[in-house]
Each structure stands twice: as C-alpha cells, then as structure tokens.
Amino acid sequence: MQSESVPVDELPALLGRLRAARRAKRLTQQEVAEQLGVSRTTLVAIESGNRPLRFEELTDLAAVYERSVDQLLRPAPVPDDFVARFKASCAQALENDRVESGVGLLQELADDYQEVERVAGAALPRPSPPEASIRGLDPVEAAESLAASERNRLGLGDGPVLELRKLLEADAGLRIFALDLPVGVAGLYISSPVLGACVAMNANHSLERQRWSLAHEYAHFLAHRSQPEVTLRGDRQRASARERFAETFAENFLMPAAGLKRRFHMMSQARADGPTPTDLHHLADLFQVSYEALARRLKSVGLIRRNAWKKLSDAGALADVQQWPTPASQPADTELLPRRFRYLAVEAWIGGEITEGQAARLLRVDRTNARLIAVKLSQEAPDDRVDLLAEVGPGLRRPVAEGAHHAVH
Numbered sequence: 001m002q003s004e005s006v007p008v009d010e011l012p013a014l015l016g017r018l019r020a021a022r023r024a025k026r027l028t029q030q031e032v033a034e035q036l037g038v039s040r041t042t043l044v045a046i047e048s049g050n051r052p053l054r055f056e057e058l059t060d061l062a063a064v065y066e067r068s069v070d071q072l073l074r075p076a077p078v079p080d081d082f083v084a085r086f087k088a089s090c091a092q093a094l095e096n097d098r099v100e101s102g103v104g105l106l107q108e109l110a111d112d113y114q115e116v117e118r119v120a121g122a123a124l125p126r127p128s129p130p131e132a133s134i135r136g137l138d139p140v141e142a143a144e145s146l147a148a149s150e151r152n153r154l155g156l157g158d159g160p161v162l163e164l165r166k167l168l169e170a171d172a173g174l175r176i177f178a179l180d181l182p183v184g185v186a187g188l189y190i191s192s193p194v195l196g197a198c199v200a201m202n203a204n205h206s207l208e209r210q211r212w213s214l215a216h217e218y219a220h221f222l223a224h225r226s227q228p229e230v231t232l233r234g235d236r237q238r239a240s241a242r243e244r245f246a247e248t249f250a251e252n253f254l255m256p257a258a259g260l261k262r263r264f265h266m267m268s269q270a271r272a273d274g275p276t277p278t279d280l281h282h283l284a285d286l287f288q289v290s291y292e293a294l295a296r297r298l299k300s301v302g303l304i305r306r307n308a309w310k311k312l313s314d315a316g317a318l319a320d321v322q323q324w325p326t327p328a329s330q331p332a333d334t335e336l337l338p339r340r341f342r343y344l345a346v347e348a349w350i351g352g353e354i355t356e357g358q359a360a361r362l363l364r365v366d367r368t369n370a371r372l373i374a375v376k377l378s379q380e381a382p383d384d385r386v387d388l389l390a391e392v393g394p395g396l397r398r399p400v401a402e403g404a405h406h407a408v409h
Helices: 008-024 029-036 040-048 055-065 082-090 097-120 139-153 164-172 207-223 241-254 257-270 277-287 291-300 306-313 315-321 339-350 356-363 367-380 388-392
Strands: 175-179 185-192 196-202 229-232
Touching: 008 040, 008 055, 008 082, 008 097, 029 040, 029 055, 082 097, 082 185, 082 229, 097 175, 097 185, 097 196, 097 339, 097 356, 139 207, 139 241, 164 175, 164 207, 185 207, 196 207, 207 229, 207 241, 241 291, 257 277, 257 291, 277 291, 339 356, 339 367, 356 367
Parallel strands: 175 196
Antiparallel strands: 185 196, 185 229
C-alpha cells in the first residue's frame, strides 16, 4: 500500500525548512539525493512542491539533516539563513568551522525559542528601544551618551548592573545563548525579522568577560541593529570605529563614571596612601568586570595617573596581584538556554502541548534530564507560576497523548 503524503496545507513552511536545513548542512541537492537513493530531479521536485512528499521520505530527510520531523513541520515562518547573512557581513570570521557551526546552532536555538513561544501561547514582547542614529558622530562620544541614556531608561542609577543576561532578555527582548565558541571569539550578534535579536556569548569565557561581551553586543543592537557581528578578542587600538563604539559603550554601561568615582573616592579616603591593588580587585568584583578593564576605566576617567595606571596594568603586576587574597570570582554562565525558554518548554510539556520527547529535544537533553530540569525549575519558580514539581513528580512524568504530535521518538 502506498504511504500517505504530507498534507498540502503543511507544505509551504515545510519546503522552506527543508531547503534551509539542507543549506545549513552545506549539502548540495545531488549529495542529498544520493543519500536518499533518488535522482537529483526527484529532490528538486520535492523541494519545489511539484512532487508529493511521503512521510517516510520526510523521516529520511530529517535524518540526513539531523532534525526531528516535528522541527521540519513547524508552521512558523522559515527563519533567516544566519550563515549566509554572517558570510555577507563578516566572511573572514566564518572561515573557522567552529564559528560557522556556532552561527548555525544560534539559528536553530532561536527557531526553537520561537516554537516554544508559539505552542505555549506566550510570544515574547519586544520592548526594544528604537535604533539609535550615530552616523557622523564621534564613536566615543556617541557611546558615552547612549550608555548614559540606556542606564537611565532601564532605571539602573549609577551602580553595578546585576543579572545582566536576565536584564537584557527581559527589558530589551534579546535572545541570549551560551555557546561553545573558539576562545578568540567573544560573541555573536544578529537581528532577524523572524527570530528577533539574537546573541551568543562564549560559554568558555569568565563571567566578567561574558558580561563585557553582552554589553558590547547590546551596543551593536542599539546602534547597528541590522548588521550581524562576530566579536573577536583583539587589539583595542586597531579596532574599527564600530568596535571602538561598542567597547566604549560597554565600559560606560558597566562602569558609569559617577558611580565609579564615588566608590573610588570612598576607598581613597579609607587609606592614607590611596587604594591598593587589592582594593581595586574588590572594586572590580563589585562591578563584575576584570581587573584590567577596571584599571583601564579608572585611567580613562582620570582617577589614576598615567604612571600609576602603567604599574597597575603592567602584565607582571597583574600576574602578581592575581595571587593576592580577593573575592572569589563567580562561575561562568554556561547555561545554553535562557531561563524563560526552559520554563516555557516545561510548561508546554506539562500542559500537554508537546510530548516529553519534544520537550527533551527543545531542552537539548535526554528525557531523564528533562524531568530533572522540570523539578529544578519548579523548586526555583515563584509561587504564582505553575507548580511544575507537583505535575512532574514523583514519577517525573505526566503522560501526554503523543498521537496528536508530529514527534518521532
């Protein structure tokens, strides 16, 4: 008996996703056709909608593209081709296969986020400020002004910015992920009409470096919204005007001059000879920035003289001072997915909108760990959220009617 074909009303989004998945795997139509055991003309006809697509063929294509069937059958619009956009903007950076893979993963995760919101009926409002116009302005002055404006808009005062990732996700609508990127890559930024503004920070960097990268990418979101960006760790003196703008924004946003000066003067008054390197380590810890970034900022706002800054920022001095007793650094943020993403995935699972297998795939874990995540989120959740623990435990599973979903387990 001939197998059933995919319904026509599901084809438009599906065909676009099939083409996007093939391009993401960097496969030609001929290569895919050979893996499926069909002619290239057959695959061309399938991708163009001129030939019915049978469900077993869809399953085979999903396996080739390392996607689940339910991913390919999502009704949401086909996401932008992130790799193509990054290559058009910063092709040299994508010559590194790990960077290109990171860009591809960022697109997949952002697409998953959109799907979680769709099934949960909880689209993320995007309270984004309008794009700032800085054309023709001095990049340093423009960055200083914009950082002050953003801190005021967000009600941050002149103190340290706490929980920066949560702040930018909640109050700017950014979708932030922690990816395994090469050590020389600080972050990725892209804004998509379909998927919104997406940022990847390096999961292998320290928390201080991650926070700096987030502030840097936020600057690009504010002023260079449509241009994808691969941020590399490099020589600040040779940076482009765009990168000088983003770096200046980051230091002003994370270490506002007024708040930094007030706290520095308090430390100065406590010691006859002024602050020691240990004091500055405490100040760096307060603002959750690196010691070197703090020393550089203190010099730029005129709080330490040139010769003192040279001593404090000298590589040997920094190495020595790292051995002194200082507050323990916070661990790096290695959580791949935003917390809101995880909450919505678990709630959609508990509510029967997706299967346990689909929830596990969205959370990028196996089923056992998906249940553990549900328990952990329940224990952390405020009282007014769904009681996930009661729904998932003690058996850690609530049965879901899987027949209503396009899941393959």
